[in-house]
């Protein structure tokens with residue numbers, strides 16, 4: 001697959017670096033030609049402007065702060081029909097309040113700023129360091145990656161990119177649910193910041209809906 005990145009920071013490096021290693025072609029797009037070239041050289045990609053990266057990618061990873069996401073998308077002009085992966089978290093640590101509260105989700109704002117692109121919300125829960133891990137299996141099993149999107153082909157493409165990281169896609173439904181995924185990430189990250197273990201609040205799938213718990 002051809003992948004463009006909008007941004008040349010931590011998330012672009014972590015995800016696109018793994019995708020290059022998995023055999024994908026990547027163009028790193030950034031406002032700074034020097035930073036785009038530096039990351040491209042580091043991970044084995046080519047470098048370009050935001051607009052060139054958006055034009056290159058069958059899938060385009062938006063990896064900039066939420067505060068500038070819409071402006072970057074307008075500058076990049078992602079062509080219609082492309083898959084646009086939104087990994088932004090519309091929060092400011094450590095309070096983790098949602099900057100989108102009372103309005104459209106970050107993903108829905110991205111969709112409005114990139115008309116015709118097929119937005120898929122994904123990769124927003126875990127720290128970039130997790131995506132660099134090979135394989136990212138912190139508790140010994142494949143990491144689940146929830147994603148939300150409306151276009152079946154775009155969702156399938158991102159599911160493949162999830163599997164290329166040795167992770168397991170979790171179908172989170174349509175883009176209307178992306179706000180729930182963004183809120184989940186904000187809440188979970190807040191628990192991590194507080195030293196809590198969010199995984200401990202989730203029972204195993206076999207008993208989560210009322211099945212009999214296993215008694216040792």
Ligand SMILES: NC(=O)c1ccc[n+]([C@@H]2O[C@H](COP(=O)([O-])OP(=O)(O)OC[C@H]3O[C@@H](n4cnc5c(N)ncnc54)[C@H](OP(=O)(O)O)[C@@H]3O)[C@@H](O)[C@H]2O)c1
Pocket residue numbers: 006007008009010011012030031032035062063064065066068072087088089090123124125126127128129
């Ligand atoms: N880091 C994580 O662990 C993590 C995890 C999940 C989700 N996320 C989300 O992923 C996104 C990217 O995070 P990151 O950690 O990769 O950030 P980062 O390392 O700070 O990189 C941000 C990138 O955005 C670019 N940028 C900033 N303002 C811009 C503007 N006005 N126009 C064009 N480009 C601009 C930066 O370019 P310059 O270098 O020129 O400033 C840089 O390439 C964020 O929305 C974050 O919430 C991050």
